[in-house]
Amino acid sequence: MRERDDEWTGLMRSAIAGDSAAYHRLLKAVTPVLRAAARRGLARAGQPVDQSEDIVQDILLAVHLKRHTWDAGAPFAPWLFAIARNKLIDALRRRGRRIFVDIDDFAEVLPGEAPVETASASEVAAHLQSLPARQRDVLQSIAVDSASIKDTAAKFSMTEGAVRVALHRGLTSLTAKLREQ
Amino acid sequence: MSGNIEMDTDQLIRTLAADNAHRARPVGLGLMLALLAAAPVSLLMFFTELGIRPDVMTAMRNPFFDLKFAVTLALASAAIAVSLHLSRPEASLRGFGWLLLIPAGILTAGIGGEMMMPQRLPVMTRLVGNNSRACMTAIPLMSLPLLAAALIGLRQGAPAHPAIAGAMAGLASAGLAATLYASHCTDDSPLFVATWYTIATALVTAIGALVGSKVLKY
Numbered sequence: 001m002r003e004r005d006d007e008w009t010g011l012m013r014s015a016i017a018g019d020s021a022a023y024h025r026l027l028k029a030v031t032p033v034l035r036a037a038a039r040r041g042l043a044r045a046g047q048p049v050d051q052s053e054d055i056v057q058d059i060l061l062a063v064h065l066k067r068h069t070w071d072a073g074a075p076f077a078p079w080l081f082a083i084a085r086n087k088l089i090d091a092l093r094r095r096g097r098r099i100f101v102d103i104d105d106f107a108e109v110l111p112g113e114a115p116v117e118t119a120s121a122s123e124v125a126a127h128l129q130s131l132p133a134r135q136r137d138v139l140q141s142i143a144v145d146s147a148s149i150k151d152t153a154a155k156f157s158m159t160e161g162a163v164r165v166a167l168h169r170g171l172t173s174l175t176a177k178l179r180e181q
Numbered sequence: 182m183s184g185n186i187e188m189d190t191d192q193l194i195r196t197l198a199a200d201n202a203h204r205a206r207p208v209g210l211g212l213m214l215a216l217l218a219a220a221p222v223s224l225l226m227f228f229t230e231l232g233i234r235p236d237v238m239t240a241m242r243n244p245f246f247d248l249k250f251a252v253t254l255a256l257a258s259a260a261i262a263v264s265l266h267l268s269r270p271e272a273s274l275r276g277f278g279w280l281l282l283i284p285a286g287i288l289t290a291g292i293g294g295e296m297m298m299p300q301r302l303p304v305m306t307r308l309v310g311n312n313s314r315a316c317m318t319a320i321p322l323m324s325l326p327l328l329a330a331a332l333i334g335l336r337q338g339a340p341a342h343p344a345i346a347g348a349m350a351g352l353a354s355a356g357l358a359a360t361l362y363a364s365h366c367t368d369d370s371p372l373f374v375a376t377w378y379t380i381a382t383a384l385v386t387a388i389g390a391l392v393g394s395k396v397l398k399y
Contacts, residue, residue, distance in 0.1 A: 018201070018202065020202070021198075023201045024195070024198035027197060027198065028191075031190060053190060056190055057190055057193050060190070060193060060194065060197060061193075062339070062399060064197040064200065065399075066270065066338075066339040066399060067205075068204070068207060068337070069268060069269045069339045078271045081271075082271035083270045083339065086270060086339075090398075121189065121190065124188050124193060125188040142195065143188055143193065143195060143196040144188070144192060146195065148199075149199060164200070164203065167196070167199060167200050168203045171197070171200055179399075
């Protein structure tokens with residue numbers, strides 16, 4: 001546990017220093033923990049657990065867009081779980097349930113629990129449709145076609161800077177749309 | 182089916198990692214820039230409608246005139262510090278809330294100090310003063326541009342309790358507006374400040390909490 005938290009903190013520090021591969025590894029590492037907690041929260045609220053992936057994606061977007069509020073001198077896990085808890089409560093409230101979410105829900109994947117690799121999520125994808133064409137194209141190119149920023153720039157005859165701007169704006173407006181729904 | 186986009190979590194993660202180079206402005210810097218941008222509006226309101234009191238040079242020799250600025254500036258700085266602390270998702274008021282007691286403490290000490298001095302005017306006259314209505318109008322009005330700016334600045338944060346963070350934005354902007362107003366107002370008694378400034382500040386704080394609960398959710 002302690003080891004895992006230290007590893008996450010180290011990865012996040014590298015990510016802030018500009019190491020995108022470390023950031024990718026960190027997001028991959030936290031996702032199963034977030035997913036397990038989301039499923040547990042949904043189950044306890046009597047909601048179908050197959051909606052957990054929407055919550056996981058919502059949390060990941062918030063982590064990404066608010067990562068400048070993380071203090072690099074502090075451990076990463078409490079910050080992450082605070083965001084996750086906030087988003088989970090929000091999601092359950094939107095589904096009409098008020099429920100107490102225990103911070104321990106995020107502490108670990110319980111031993112008996114079968115890890116769920118991935119599940120279908122529909123909310124982010126649905127909002128992706130309504131983005132301005134340029135942002136949607138860029139997001140789709142990077143997300144679905146696994147193209148790099150450079151390749152995406154070449155494909156749409158844009159500068160790399162413009163691709164970066166469209167990418168970030170796209171992620172910001174996706175998050176805004178999720179919040180409004 | 183054409184036009185149907187899928188985005189599974191691995192794909193989302195890849196996209197977020199691609200955006201790693203983007204750096205957001207720190208919340209504190211954003212808040213300061215927003216307040217600086219709004220300050221001219223409040224200053225314009227102040228100088229066109231109120232202005233500094235004409236006897237300011239004499240007034241500055243009165244410790245109770247100076248005390249008003251100690252209270253309002255302590256309030257503004259404490260509220261800004263607390264609002265920045267609360268803009269982090271894992272933060273709570275614990276450990277930081279006591280900062281807000283500083284302006285209250287200064288004001289209480291001022292009331293005590295005034296009580297111990299011989300006074301020409303009775304307590305109620307000093308408390309009611311001559312400018313209570315102006316005080317309760319001018320402070321909220323001049324704080325509105327600052328409040329809007331503070332809320333815009335704090336939107337970069339991720340507060341766990343948006344209403345409390347919004348209330349802090351209200352306190353901060355009321356503290357700044359009250360600093361301006363204090364240089365206009367001829368009522369210097371700490372009793373006047375404790376009554377009318379507090380009512381005006383409470384109003385702005387309530388507006389901040391109300392709006393904050395909507396706009397500071399992340």
